[in-house]
Amino acid sequence: MGIQSLLEAKVKEGFLKLYEIEIPSVEFQATRKDFEGDITVVVFPLLRYKKGNPVQIGNDLGNYLVENIEEINNFNVVKGFLNLVVNDTFYINFFNTINTNQTFGFSKDVEDARMVEYSSPNTNKPLHLGHVRNVLLGYSVAEILKAAGHKVYKTQIINDRGIHICKSMLAWKRYGNGETPESTGLKGDKLVGNYYVKFDQEYKKEIATLIASGSSEEDAKKQAPLFLEAQEMLRKWEAGDEETVSLWKTMNGWVYKGFDVTYKNIGVDFDKLYYESDTYLLGKDIIEEGLKNNVFYKKEDGSVWCDLTEDGIDDKLVLRSDGTAVYMTQDIGTAIQRAKDFTNLNGMVYTVGNEQDHHFKVLFLILKKLGYSWADQLHHLSYGMVDLPSGKMKSREGTVVDADDLMDEMTNTAREISQELGKLEGYSNEEKESLYKIIGLGTLKYFILKVDPKKRILFDPKESVDFQGNSGPFIQMAYARVQSILRKASFDYTGIITGIELHEKEKELIKQLELYPEVIQQAAKSYSPAVVANYTFDLVKEFSSFYQNVSILGEENQDKKVFRVQLAKKVADTIKSAFNLLGIDVPERM
RNA sequence: GAGCCCUUAGCUUAAUAGGAAGAGCAAUUACCUUCUAAGUAAUGGGUUAUAGGUUCGAGUCCUAUAGGGCACACCA
Numbered sequence: 052m053g054i055q056s057l058l059e060a061k062v063k064e065g066f067l068k069l070y071e072i073e074i075p076s077v078e079f080q081a082t083r084k085d086f087e088g089d090i091t092v093v094v095f096p097l098l099r100y101k102k103g104n105p106v107q108i109g110n111d112l113g114n115y116l117v118e119n120i121e122e123i124n125n126f127n128v129v130k131g132f133l134n135l136v137v138n139d140t141f142y143i144n145f146f147n148t149i150n151t152n153q154t155f156g157f158s159k160d161v162e163d164a165r166m167v168e169y170s171s172p173n174t175n176k177p178l179h180l181g182h183v184r185n186v187l188l189g190y191s192v193a194e195i196l197k198a199a200g201h202k203v204y205k206t207q208i209i210n211d212r213g214i215h216i217c218k219s220m221l222a223w224k225r226y227g228n229g230e231t232p233e234s235t236g237l238k239g240d241k242l243v244g245n246y247y248v249k250f251d252q253e254y255k256k257e258i259a260t261l262i263a264s265g266s267s268e269e270d271a272k273k274q275a276p277l278f279l280e281a282q283e284m285l286r287k288w289e290a291g292d293e294e295t296v297s298l299w300k301t302m303n304g305w306v307y308k309g310f311d312v313t314y315k316n317i318g319v320d321f322d323k324l325y326y327e328s329d330t331y332l333l334g335k336d337i338i339e340e341g342l343k344n345n346v347f348y349k350k351e352d353g354s355v356w357c358d359l360t361e362d363g364i365d366d367k368l369v370l371r372s373d374g375t376a377v378y379m380t381q382d383i384g385t386a387i388q389r390a391k392d393f394t395n396l397n398g399m400v401y402t403v404g405n406e407q408d409h410h411f412k413v414l415f416l417i418l419k420k421l422g423y424s425w426a427d428q429l430h431h432l433s434y435g436m437v438d439l440p441s442g443k444m445k446s447r448e449g450t451v452v453d454a455d456d457l458m459d460e461m462t463n464t465a466r467e468i469s470q471e472l473g474k475l476e477g478y479s480n481e482e483k484e485s486l487y488k489i490i491g492l493g494t495l496k497y498f499i500l501k502v503d504p505k506k507r508i509l510f511d512p513k514e515s516v517d518f519q520g521n522s523g524p525f526i527q528m529a530y531a532r533v534q535s536i537l538r539k540a541s542f543d544y545t546g547i548i549t550g551i552e553l554h555e556k557e558k559e560l561i562k563q564l565e566l567y568p569e570v571i572q573q574a575a576k577s578y579s580p581a582v583v584a585n586y587t588f589d590l591v592k593e594f595s596s597f598y599q600n601v602s603i604l605g606e607e608n609q610d611k612k613v614f615r616v617q618l619a620k621k622v623a624d625t626i627k628s629a630f631n632l633l634g635i636d637v638p639e640r641m
Numbered sequence: 642g643a644g645c646c647c648u649u650a651g652c653u654u655a656a657u658a659g660g661a662a663g664a665g666c667a668a669u670u671a672c673c674u675u676c677u678a679a680g681u682a683a684u685g686g687g688u689u690a691u692a693g694g695u696u697c698g699a700g701u702c703c704u705a706u707a708g709g710g711c712a713c714a715c716c717a
Contacts, residue, residue: 083661093660095697105697131697132661173717213717327717354715363643364713371715378717408645409712435647436710474677490679502654505646507710515653520665524679536676566657573657585655585664592664599681602674619676641679 054090054122054137054145055079062092065115070101081562087127088134089562095131105131139553142561143614147547149564150617156567156628158200164395167193169402170207170319174306175219176244178313180437180452180510181404184499187634188434189402190319191500191580194632196400199575204322204393208385211303212328217284219243220298221277222250232305238312238455239305253277313454318492318634323392325385331376333384337421338370346420357417367413382414383421390425398428400578405433405505432578435507437499452512460512461491468518469641478640489636490524496635497523501584521588523635526626529591529598530637533623536603536616544616551610556597560618563590567625571632580633587629594622 062077078096082088092112094105101108106128113126113133125136149155169189172178178186193203223230223246232239254277261271272278287295314320338355341347347355347369355370369379376384390396401411411431419426439452466487469475475483498516502508509515518524553561566586574582603619606612627637 078660080657080660084663086661091661095660098697130661210717215717352715365643368715373715375715377715381717404711405646406711407717410717412645413713433646438710468679472677472679474679506654507647509653517653517666518679520679521654522665522679525665528677528679532677532680539676569657581655582657588664589655595680596682598676599672599678602676604676605674641677 061120065112069111072100074100082134086134089137090135092133094133109133142558146561156571157198161200163397164202165196166204166206166396166399168206173210174303175216175247177240178454183454184437185402186319187496187499188504191633192578195574198571198632206323207321208325210327214285217281218250219247220302221281221284222246238309240309243302243306316458330385331381333388334380337383341421400430400432402432405435408433434504437508437510440511461495462487465491486638489638493523493527493635500580500633503581526587526591527637529594530623530626531641533619534639536619540616544613548610548614554601556601559593560597563593583629583632
């Protein structure tokens with residue numbers, strides 16, 4: 052049992068005895084470093100029930116608690132804050148209860164299932180920095196939800212159809228000379244992406260020619276032969292034309308192979324895939340049904356809309372006048388399909404950039420109007436864009452940071468720094484390379500995950516990624532240090548230690564460990580890996596201080612030495628556990 | 642032009658759903674002590690964008706204002 056729940060009961064009891072007043076709850080917080088004490092009762096809220104001087108009430112309560120709770124040794128009152136000093140025995144006992152718990156911090160299964168969608172790429176170009184943030188957030192939130200006791204299904208919707216896909220197909224057909232990933236040695240997604248860029252270049256040339264011969268820009272864009280041909284291709288694809296579909300399958304196949312490599316490198320995976328080509332027609336039946344139930348209405352031209360005026364939003368188109376589906380149609384269908392596929396779902400999380408806030412607001416509203424009870428459990432995990440110093444990324448203009456290149460670059464930087472520091476004697480080349488990757492990727496992932504998802508990130512590949520301070524390597528370093536100690540600890544450090552006097556730093560560390568379960572719950576509730584990242588940093592800061600100020604293996608008292616090894620190991624285990632939730636590996640040595 | 646998000650130290654940021662503004666980088670200084678210096682210890686740096694309001698108490702809630710971003714398409 053935590054000290055807090057014990058205290059809460061005693062504070063209530065004390066209030067009753069002292070003033071004959073019942074209070075519903077007690078507010079606690081960790082005592083600030085500049086004051087003596089471990090846990091603080093905030094007295095102010097209690098003034099609502101018992102008028103008086105907060106300092107006086109604090110003193111009365113403090114006296115009562117010291118007398119009645121064994122674990123409380125002392126107290127002081129500053130303004131309306133009652134700071135309580137908790138004795139070592141409590142902390143040692145607490146540590147012993149968590150010490151051998153391998154899943155410390157994790158909740159037991161609550162049999163509540165969630166689906167988390169992330170990545171959702173187009174199949175006409177490689178993944179870039181924007182996807183990296185998306186994928187890292189989605190994967191991490193999925194892991195955090197698992198740790199918080201949910202069953203989780205990770206998914207993505209692959210945007211594998213549409214005019215943009217036809218563009219790269221067309222360009223390949225025209226200018227590709229039968230190139231394949233095998234013949235060029237290029238990753239499939241890169242090869243296809245090149246043709247998407249190629250299309251745009253040629254298209255622009257055609258537009259320029261047309262404008263030169265007197266067309267307006269608008270007309271030129273619509274009349275360029277390439278554009279017309281791409282549209283024709285889309286029609287053929289929808290009609291099931293054999294040649295077109297076959298090319299589509301081949302080129303998408305290349306892209307998927309490329310994506311697999313990238314996902315594997317990033318270290319993320321999926322439980323279930325949805326393809327837009329399978330789902331884009333799905334929504335139509337739902338729209339028909341909704342029309343009957345007056346959820347939607349039809350305009351004279353045949354287009355179908357949802358009236359959202361009472362929600363203060365403009366009406367939304369859900370079906371074009373020619374009967375074809377729009378983005379919204381498809382998303383409605385996909386959501387319903389998922390609910391059918393996974394009947395145990397208690398919520399879906401969509402990891403999509405904040406530019407689509409409006410889209411998801413509308414989607415959730417429409418699903419609710421359609422009467423789906425689960426519509427209330429949908430959540431848009433909205434995150435800010437990643438900007439480059441040069442501005443926004445545009446794939447057609449080649450101003451993107453490619454995901455594969457980015458990871459390579461991080462690994463290279465890690466290699467350079469490692470070699471400069473030169474501490475890897477006795478490591479094989481293979482081990483070294485694996486380590487560089489762990490550090491490089493860890494740096495990147497931590498850099499992105501430590502900030503609140505809502506906030507925009509300015510990413511400067513040269514300068515913004517630090518290997519010091521609040522960074523991945525700083526935390527990985529702490530883990531490696533503990534492993535080093537464990538390798539050197541040539542004695543039995545199992546067993547339960549009691550009755551020792553704690554060093555101040557040890558006490559701080561145990562207090563920090565105590566927070567872990569709540570941190571996971573908090574992160575799950577707010578869908579924020581940043582909560583876990585910041586906690587881990589605080590834990591490691593505390594550990595580093597402990598490590599520099601207190602000797603572990605050099606301690607003469609055997610009990611203290613064993614306890615310190617156990618404590619260090621627990622810290623390392625917790626680092627590893629927390630970093631796992633972020634999808635970051637930790638090294639045995641660095 | 643109804644709307645949504647953001648603004649905390651020079652830079653990057655934290656603050657448990659109103660409770661004592663805290664870190665990292667950069668700057669200055671000290672430390673390789675037999676557990677790894679990608680580290681530790683210390684110093685300086687804040688009217689939390691501005692003006693009001695609610696409250697015993699506001700970075701946090703409300704109202705305006707300024708600056709930055711996003712969105713509202715028979716695009717996805």
